[in-house]
Every structure is written in C-alpha cells, then in structure tokens.
Amino acid sequence: MLTTLGTRRARLLALLLVVAALTAGCYGRQGLSSAGPNEFLNLVNTDRAAHGLPGLQWDSQLGGLAQEWSHDMASTGSLRHRDLGEVMNRPEYSSFRRLGENILVGGCGMSANELERAWMSSPTHRANILGDYDVAGVGTVCRDGRLWATQNFASR
Numbered sequence: 290m291l292t293t294l295g296t297r298r299a300r301l302l303a304l305l306l307v308v309a310a311l312t313a314g315c316y317g318r319q320g321l322s323s324a325g326p327n328e329f330l331n332l333v334n335t336d337r338a339a340h341g342l343p344g345l346q347w348d349s350q351l352g353g354l355a356q357e358w359s360h361d362m363a364s365t366g367s368l369r370h371r372d373l374g375e376v377m378n379r380p381e382y383s384s385f386r387r388l389g390e391n392i393l394v395g396g397c398g399m400s401a402n403e404l405e406r407a408w409m410s411s412p413t414h415r416a417n418i419l420g421d422y423d424v425a426g427v428g429t430v431c432r433d434g435r436l437w438a439t440q441n442f443a444s445r
Contacts (some may be wrong), residue, residue, distance in 0.1 A: 303420060307383070329427045329440075332405040333418055340419055348443065355439040356428025358392070361429040363437040374415045389417040389442040397431040404429075404438055417442055425429035 334344035407413040422442035
C-alpha cells in the first residue's frame, strides 16, 4: 500500500513537472511572448540578404491574417494550410498578386530564431522565405504548451 501511494505521488509529481516545463515557455522571457513583428521580419530579412535578396516589409494585414490562422489551428488542434485561393478572392486582399504561407507547431518555449531556423530547414518553407515576395506578416498562438505559428508572404 505504501509503495503504491509513493509511486502515484512520484508519477503525479513527474506529470506536474512536465506540464510546468511545457507551459513555462508561453510566459517566460525566452519564448515567443516577447518576440515582436520586427524580430520576425529581421530574421526573415537576414536570411534573404544572405541569399542576395531584397528585404520584405511588414504588412499588418498579413500579420492579422497569420494571427487569425494561428488562432484557428490552435483552437482546432489541427496543423493545416488555409486555402490561399479563397483568401485571394476576398475583396480586401485584391491588392495582392500572390500569397504564400508557412505554418508550424512546436513547443511554446521556441524562440523566434528557432522558429525561423525550423522553417529554413524545410525546402518548401525556405522557398517561401526566399520567394518573390515584397511583404510579410506573422502570427503566433501558444495554447496548452503548443506553439502554433503562421508566416504569410505576398507580392503587390
């Protein structure tokens, strides 16, 4: 009886430590909660400059689109791309000629730099970062220890 009770307490303590570790990044200084749009844009533009490409400008409309999609993915628990053709058909996006999107789910403790490195390590995401775009926006949501992130790119 005493051994079973001790084992249960040890398991409960281990579970609580895991939950604390997963959620700490959502509120800690090292996580994305402290990263702003400029930090993300600077990282993208550093990667573009390293490949001889011009920098992108921040676009608040794309930032809102990305934030909305990150929130949707976090709410449904489903990592999936949105239908960019449907977005392009909306009147408020008629000034864009082309849209691109990167998505990611990871731990809330990921830094903006870790997020950018993950995207650059993937050929399809890297192609968007280095693509023929002139504006970008990003949105992130941390929920239940998971970070949901969206990067949107566009050409005007």
